[in-house]
Amino acid sequence: MRIELEKRAKVSTLFSVLSPFIAFLLTIVFGGIMFALLGKNPVAALYSFFVEPLSEVWSLHELAIKAAPLIMIGVGLSVCFRSNNWNIGAEGQFIMGAIAGSILPVVFYDWQSPLVLPLMMLMGMLGGALFAAIPAFLKAHMNTNEILTSLMLVYVAQLFLDWLVRGPWRNPGGMNFPETRTFAVDAILPEMIASGRTHWGFAFAIIAAVLVWFMMRYTLKGFEISVLGQSERAGRFAGFSSRRMIWFSMLLSGAFAGLAGISEVSGAIQQLRPVISPGYGFTAIIVAFLGRLNPLGIVAAGLVLALTYLGGEAAQLSIGVSEKVTRVFQGLLLFFVLSCDTLIHYRIKLVFERLAATSTEGSR
């Protein structure tokens, strides 16, 4: 006996919409079982994981801070993924954006002016876009696999940052610690509301999501993206260039990741360190798919993923479980999202006969 996945003739619209919610529900159910196996009260544990962080104003601010880079990167990635370009290197573009944007406050720290901040943001976007231009060029002109090139460039970016903060950019007054000087007031993204630490990075993320949503829905460019993503051949007949689309989608997602990077550094960290991201660029891939590559869905998905980070901490304090629970929840969530999606498009078929000569069209 073996198990085969058989393509469904018709994909249910209802379940396509419901799938992320079903996945979330399954995550909660299995999370509850896990807590029960650990000997904790599952209701109390789930409460402290998913509800407690939402019950206080300051904690909502923290949620927004954590969600901002995830949403920002995820929105950019959705354009890439929709057009069938697989940019896996957002983490690297995030870092390069942060570095490019930090040139002003770190190297030209004496220059203080209201212009510093907008320039930093622009340079951040430019840095991210230029770094994404490398895999874009390689794919568009050398036919290289962008999944590999963009992923490998992540390590280049990480090591470059590491070298910078230990070498040329190290804070001369920092007791030899590997970090740059802290940014001057002019170079710090201000807080949005007086009640907490949320900085403008969150606003950027929301604006980006709305803009991309508008573009995808109402403009010719959005149509071009979907057509080329679904069928390159059809796109060519319509006069769209898939090569130009590679450039467009990679540069756009790179710029968004770069802006997320400089916003995080300027708004939350306020200096460069050897590590500035707990893997936002990779988590954003989960976010993009959990949001079904829809910019508004990605806003919601970013908030959910951010909640798992905060919930892990809250659960550690109130019920005394290890912080590793956060990772478990993120893993569960991704697993269920992917399997729900698979089951929408395919059905499981048990094949009993011994001869395996039958058609395996639906199998992968």
Add this chain to the structure above:
Amino acid sequence: MKKLLLALASTAAAIGFATGASAQEKAKICFVYVGSKTDGGWTQAHDIGRQALEKQLGDKVETQFLENVPEGPDAERAIERLARSGCGLIFTTSFGFMDATIKIAQKFPDVKFEHATGYKTAPNVATYNSRFYEGRYIQGQIAAKMSQKGVAGYIASFPIPEVVMGINSFVIGARSVNPDFKIKVVWANTWFDPGKEADAAKALVDQGVDILTQHTDTTAPMQVAAERGIKAFGQASDMIAAGPNTQLTAIVDTWGAYYVKRTQAFLDGKWETTSSWDGLKDGILTMAPYTNMPDDVKKMAEETEAKIKSGELKPFTGPLKKQDGSEWLAAGVSSDDGTLLGMNFYVEGVDDQLPK
């Protein structure tokens, strides 16, 4: 129906009463850890301190902790969460938590904070540190006696004063026994990374050192030393389990005494901002049993330990020269604490260039 309501009301009252009472009775003392509480080194030593606190003052306090907190914005959130959850006194146990601690302390003037190994204080932020270098001086002496080749390997983390001070103290100790003694340094650029630390250890052994010491947190170097059949010193916790035939001694951080003292002051309402820098004599660090060495070496180590405790011997006492040969301290002069805390130069005998 009435009965049900009554039952509900009384249960609610009972719960309310119970939680209210326990919250009033016990003060909450909280800890922020940079690593895992079972890392076998730095963080574990702090957690043992926390357990000691619970044991001794358990009827008056309860403790809570957050582990594996990354330095940066996540640290700020973690500390704020503790401050908001009713912690009265919060110990933040990594150098990298310094700015986050200061920031949150400004927001919560009624909560007391204690930051380990930093140099920034505030009306509600005290700092505490341990004179680890006293233990390293003893280790240096042991190394000079035990080494056949006269060269020890030193796995260092970051070139901050704390670490440079330790390297220098080790060399000064070793040279008090063997004036030609040398050490080689490898910068692992991490506090906690078994892989990198093991690589550094292997590189040093390949370069011909026959004693290893470390200023990083895992037992990986100890294991490498055991495999290669050389001797090594443990760091932060007693690492004898990782090298029963390898460990000569270890600097064991025993923060418990400090945690109890400060918590008591907090309970008595006598807590104030201090920058404490205690050493062997205060019990904030202790030497693990002297093992795997001849009796005469052991005797020498014990004598040195006693002299440091009594104050008769101060490791940083002249005549001492800097690495470039220029004079640092004249005979009989001891360095002041300020110079030590900002130390950014090597003394003679270090075979390495300080990363600048």
